[in-house]
Amino acid sequence: MQTNLEVLMRANGRSIPLLALAVILLPLAAGAIQAGELQYVLEFSSSELRIEAVGEYTLISFSDACYDAQPGHPLVPFMARRYLLPRGMCVSRVRLEATSIRTLSVAKPLYPAQPARPFSSQKVEFVEPLAEVYSSTVPLFDFQAELLSEGLLEGERIAAIALRPIRYIPAQGKIEVAENMVLTIEYEQDFTYDGGSVRLSAGQVASLRQRLRGLVENPELAGALTTFSAPAPDEYRHAIVTPASLVSSFQPLADWNTKLGDRDTVVSLESIDAGFSGRDLAEKIRNFVSYAHEEWGLEYLLLGGDAQLVPTRDCWVFQYGWWPHPYDTIPTDMYFGALDGDWDADGDDVFGEMNDNPDLYAEVAVGRACVDNADQVELFVDKVKAYQENPPEGFADKLMLPAEILWTNPYYPGDATNNTIADLTHPETRIARMYETQGTLSRAAVQDSLNEGVGIVHHMAHGNVIGISCANGLFITTHANNLTNAGKTPVYVSIACLVGAFDYNSPDCLVEAFQNAQEGGTVAWVGNSRYGWGTPPARGPSEDLDVSFFETIYDKANPEAGPTLIAAKDDNAGYWGSYRVGRWCIYELSLFGDPAMPIHSREISAFIVTHDEPHAGPQTFKVTVGSEAGYPVEGMLVCVRQEPYVYAWARTDAEGEAYLDINPVAGPMSLTVSGANHRVWIDNDLEALGRDLACTRIIDPVGKIERGEIKPRAVIANLGRGVDSCYAKCRITGPGAHYEKGDLEGIVYLDPGEEDDVNFPSWTPPGGPGDRYRVEVTVYLWPEKTTEDENPSNNTQVGYCDILAGVEVTATTIVAPEQDSVCARMIPEAWFTSIGTEPAEGFYCHSEIASMSYHTAPYHDSFYVAGPLEPGDSTNVKFASWVCDDSLLYMAHLLRYQCN
């Protein structure tokens, strides 16, 4: 594989998987894996080939076909695929074996490859087919696999591999297609690997898994081999880096992002300069980002300032033209978020060279706000907020597609790429094609359409630092400044050269004029800081990057600007990133806007949100997000807050549901739901209902107890308004007792009003007969282990218990007088029982009947029992006769009765 080509071509086509995969993992070494191989069985049907006549040539393509032929050589397509390797491994060799081959005839010779060219360049001669190549009777290329590149993403190594299923025999007009192949990737230990300590938060893990599914053919390899640490306690998923003078101006944006769930902090350049090492400020910023990524879970970085305020990292790939030109040096903002290596492997302070091993798989999504002062910051923040908070209807679903004729030899209008993007859209997307080929492209048409309101733009045109071409004239910075589309600011994307050369400051570039327009402009731009490059007659790297960007916009439920740009680069890093022209295009494509901002592509509507009733205490809080049409909405960001106790975020799943683990106190909370195509939903009046746990009763030990082992028990009730959980503690004090124990398991998920028993470890009373103990049971809140609920006064119950005496007799039943009986004269009678541990001998039973008024003298009588009365036995006692007064109430000993 030649890696020094500037002459690459690629066919039109969407990325549709052609290969059915089967995987066989074959470790070669026992014990610690030091080498091994991955094997994949691939199928490629020749019916997937598109064979089209282009003039006097044949162009062969298939979905996501790549080309790497030299100018004048035939365009034989291949495919570039990405595979994960086991952690700590690198590729030692790749092999492709064709197991079944089909031969096809092509009438005209294959199209000859043409040189790559900047979009600014019109004067490129057509390169004719080379006679000595086109007369060959032996096949050009072979069925083979080649390693294109390897890169790191969060410690995972990704290998991009070229697979060549087609070879061409020009003299016979034949192509041979390998329809069945076996790919073998041999790997060995990478002794330079130091990604073993990668720490990821839960949020980072979720987005990494999702990203790998779109990035590699074998994402399952990551799950088995990756371990992640717990999230950092102080999570910041978003940071804004800006000079100290603008920190307070950016704070409202940080507050806004924090409110939505991307916890944000503004960090001054001065503090980074003082606190981080690096050869220059740009490297210090990147080292800060590395730190924050690992310690805070950072996912988004906004560079808050134009190039003269927040430095650029200028990269250099190659010299275009006869002498070095400033346009050969590329301000590359992705450097700040692509965190592997240092982008200058050869250490010559020239960054991003082919041998510098730059990281093309970014870990942190980067955007830039090209602002010069506090007024511009305020404008930027207002636009980003308005785009999410209360966007109007009637603009977001509109896609504007201006395209001019880029070159005439070969004839290459921008229509095809814009048509490809149009094919990606939602069925209801309103598409405004403005094509020079149809006479519908003009500066006025672009201006009018922008002012009327469009959601997204893809502009296929030439450009320079201050203008973008619209066939009949340049749309320049002045036109951008004068836009009047306030509230309907689009996301603008273009392949054009230099419109995003933000390092130019007098004047600023076109993108900056759009961004800083007072009465409208754009909310975000994705554009080139240097030349865009094309490879007519096929799509070139700049167009491929943009098409990938739009694939994500129309494929994901909630595409965010920064991650969407990352996905576009992921898609092209393996193939285009292996070549100088492609790498140039990857470097220069920057996001001008907040990386966490969602991109709308449908008509704006409201969320329909339902949620649990929150209560004080730990709980899983469920939020369900639907559309006005009643469908669940996936991928939306849900955030629930209660300062300083609760900050939790989650994304809705395919059912539109998000689950947040929270532990608020009773009081006000807030809930927000945000994401693409919807106005932000905010509820600041949520109320966490109070917690009230109580110990309502001690079951054991209370009253008379025996001297043996006893299991203390009590009843805990949830008197609060939500499901709750708790622990309990039992303390027993008295002669010789030092018992203080908690229940071992706690009580979990008690419904409001529900009660449950709680058991404590066994206790054996140490004292003797008649000793009294104090028993105290207290309930503690889970998981805080405090008693600070809404009503702490009911958290503790106190009871007493007495050890039974050796000899003890008690009255157990009064036989007479009976309750409510009417009598004049009768014999009081009762049963007495021995409840002690030893026989009772020689004791008196006593009877007392008291009047409930003062008329009659009380009755007293005692009766001697000689015994012995064995433990558990009872004896019947009849007392002396009693004469009662009439019409009075009497109280007998232990029992009350009425006697008329």
Ligand SMILES: [Ca+2]
């Ligand atoms: Ca990386």
Ligand SMILES: [Ca+2]
């Ligand atoms: Ca270097």
Ligand SMILES: [Ca+2]
């Ligand atoms: Ca500038």
Ligand SMILES: [Ca+2]
């Ligand atoms: Ca309570």
